[in-house]
Amino acid sequence: MRPVSPDLLAELTRPAVIPAVAVCLGPLGVESPRWDWRQLAAEPGPAGPHDAVELRGGVLLRARLTADGAIATQRLSDPLTAPVGAWTTWTVLQPAGSADPTGPLLLTSRSDQGRARLFWVEAAGRTIRWQETADGLTWSPAGTVASFAAPARVVGLAGDDRAGADLLIIGLDGGGADPDDGLWACAWTGGGWGAPVAEGVMRAGLSGLAAGAQGSGLLVLLADRGPAGEARLVLQTVGPGPAWGTPRSLRQAAPESGRIFGGLQVRPPTTAFPRYLYGFVERSEAAARPFLAVTPVADWLTEVVPLADAAPVGERVIRWSGPGEVWLRLSARRVWLSQAGLPLELSRRVWALASHLPRQRAERLDLWLDDRDGALTAERVPLGAQVSLGLGYHLPGGTVIVWQPPWWVVEREPVMGRPGRVLRLRCTGPWGWLERYRAADTVQVPGLTAGEWLQRCWWRVCGQVVSGRLHPALDRVIPDLAVLPGEDWAGLARRLCQAAGVTLRFATRSDLPDGLGLAAVEAGVVDLQAGPVAAFGAAGQPRLRRARWRRQGGRATHVVVWGAAGLADAADWESLRALGRRIAQTTIDRQVSGTAVQERAAREVLSLAPPAGWVEVLPHPGLEVGDSVAITDSLAGLSQAPFLIEAITVRYERWGPLRFVQRLDLRRPVVTGEEG
Structure with a gap:
């Protein structure tokens, strides 16, 4: 049961109450940000190597290579207010012939020191050069990081100074003829760049490299080919020293598929966005398709989002630090913006609502909202937006509400009639989303416990990943489990829970003012044999309005x-x-x-077995599906044993004979002990 204040519990026993309903809507997606890209600017010409970073104060700095080997930069003090012409105005930093036009280009920044660094490879492809700036306007003289001998060529540069890592990752590819092929790392020593340190793994077909700050080091994402010729995305870590970690495979494509990965980006979690963000391009003979992926755990790359009209060489995706949820997608020639609106307070617009929460099945919420002013447009109330619903009462000391499980909009329907224009929103909950999510590829990870598999199901709708054990019954390792293409994650979660004899349920954190955000959604497993958490019917308890029961x-x-x-x-x-x-x-x-x-x-x-009865009561906002309740009304004759809640239905009307009512579908716990 969700925490409920004593004052609210006392209100449930009164003959007359004033219901309170809170509804907030946030333009937030499920599992990943709700990206709604619109193009800001475009230039003619091919898309070449390009990078972008954010400087102190929200300044955006971009750099790109031109076809003749020149390096040009661009500085925008505010991406949201910049005119279109500012996005197409570039300043030449290095003249033609200075850089390999097909080679890598890298920008890194460290906002606490107010500086950015630019790295590129000279035309011969073996010497790495760099410059530094404090504001994007004035630059230091160019210096040298490292040089390599033929036949090696520098095909990748990666780094991220946000956490003070001060490391540069270098990818070499000599066509398989050079023992130096693979990854190298250089560390900034305060007075210059140290000698390169090899990973010690010879890598073939290196086609992409990216890194993101994590702790005092870097999380490195690379694309290469494995021993059998398969295309791979591989994770690696580099710490101070530099010290290399142990690589692990993230994604693979069979050799016969003809696919290859490139155009990489990796962004480890931050306080503002506690998720890993991966970007990559999957190339084949037919096409090049860019993807973005968001995950709470570095190794859990199981769902990806394709990008339309994206650059085949990859793009830089930046979450801008300005107000609101603002994302930028940048390539050398085009710029896109995704800006989420502010949360909407809709409580005063609620005409009626009806919600139904069954145990471990798709939930349903219908909201009827007053839209006589036409303000609830598709832009302000979009499909996929998150809805928080709070139920409670107006008490003498103030209004008290309890946040219910989260919802997301899946259907909107404007309706004309009495009392005017009404917007009906159909929403689904976490189980509904898990039924919609289907695996695109086979997911098979040996050595995971049932609890770890269950978390792989629920993280798609939940900001919570538990590091310890979930439940003793979920500690068993499942060696051969595989999720096949087309299989939904709700079915897997139900099978895992059934095998362990537990129930998975979701909740919204009660300490949040609006109940919105992915971090607001919590998940947990409960044992259904717990004792009753509430009682209905007797004196001093919430009374029964109606009840119906059958034995079968x-x-x-x-x-x-x-x-x-x-x-x-x-x-x-x-x-x-x-x-x-x-x-x-x-x-x-x-x-x-x-x-x-x-x-x-x-x-x-x-x-x-199906529920054998139901009771209608004044809504108890703390009750959850799977809770145990006692029915103590003597007329009902149901006081012999507690009941388990199989489903909860709530109806509310601003005006009507039953303004606020809750129906609990019940069943008796099965008695399975020894007979007698």
């Missing part, structure tokens, strides 16, 4: 689960006595190991 046998009265530890079973003794016969069900799951875990799985199968 379950789909099965005896369940046997065959797993890695042999068999385990559970019986519904109450149904066995009532029906007088054994209705057997056998489940085979070799991934379930341990007698205790198999018994929990058997009990969970028994619990899948």
Whole structure:
């Protein structure tokens, strides 16, 4: 149950109450930012090597290579107010012939020191040069970082000074004929660049390199070819020294696919955006398709977002530090902007609402909003926007609300009629989104526990990743689990929970003023056999408005689960006595190991019987699906044992005979102990 204040609990026992409904809408996406790109500027000509960084005070600095080997820079003090002409005005920093026109170009910045560094490769492709600026207007004389002998060529440069790493990563490719092929790192010593230090891994077909500040070092993303010729995206870490870490594969493409990766970008989490951001271009003989990917864990690159009209050499995506949620997409010739609007307070516009939350199934929320002024346009209330819903009451000491699980808009429908123009929003919750998300490729990670797999399901709708154990029943390792293309993540989450005998549920953090943001969404697993958290019906308790109950046998009265530890079973003794016969069900799951875990799985199968009744009460905003409640009204005759909440339905109307009502679909916990 969600935390509820004593004053609010006392209000539930009063004969007359004043309901309070809070609704806020934020233009925030699920899993990743809700990018809505619009083009700001475009120039004719091919897109070549290019980079961009943000300086102190929100200044944007860009650099690009031209076809004749010149380097040009651009400085904009405010990207949001810059005129179109400013995006197409460049200043030549290095003349023609200074740089390899096809070679890498890198900009790094460190805002606390108010400086940026520019790196490029001379025309011969073996000497790395650099310059420094404090404001993007005046630059230091060019210096040399390092030089390499033939046949090696510098094909990649990467670095990020935001965390003070002061490291430069260099990628060499001599066509497979040079033992120096691979990665090298140079560290800034205060007076100059130190000697390059090799990773010690010979890499073939190096086609991309990027790095992002992480701690006191760098997280490096590289594209190369593996021993069998497969195209790979690989992660590596570099610490002070420089000291190299252990590489690990992030994504692969079979040799026969003809694909190759390039145009890389990596951005580790920050306080403002606590997610890893990856960018890469997947090239084939037919096309080059750029992608962006967002993930809470560095190695979990399972979902990607394709970009339309993107540069085939890759782009730089920057989350600008100005007000609001502002993102910039920049290539050498074009610029896009994605700017989210501010959160909307919609509480005063709510005419009515109806929500339905079943256990571990797709949720549904319908909101009817007053739009007589026509202010709720598609731009202000877009599809995919996050909705926070708070339920509570107006108390003598003030209004108290409790945030309900999160919602996202999936359908909008303007309706004309009485009392005027109304906007109906259809929303879905975390389980609804997990049913919509389907794996694009096979996902198979050996050695993960059931709890780690469950987190791989829920992080798509949740800002929370738990480092410790979730539940003892989820500690088992599942060696052969694979998510196949087209399989939805909700189905996997349900199977994992059923095998462990637990329920996964989502919530909104109660300490947030508007309940919005990915970090506001929390997830957790609960054991359904806990004691009651609320009671209805008796004196001093919230009263029942209506109730309906029926007794019926379950789909099965005896369940046997065959797993890695042999068999385990559970019986519904109450149904066995009532029906007088054994209705057997056998489940085979070799991934379930341990007698205790198999018994929990058997009990969970028994619990899948449909709800046998419901009660209508004054809405209790703290109740959650999976909670246990007691029905103590003597007329109902249901006080023998507590009930589990299988679904919660809430209806609210600003005017009407039943302004505020909550329906709880209930079932009895299955008694599975020894008979007698």
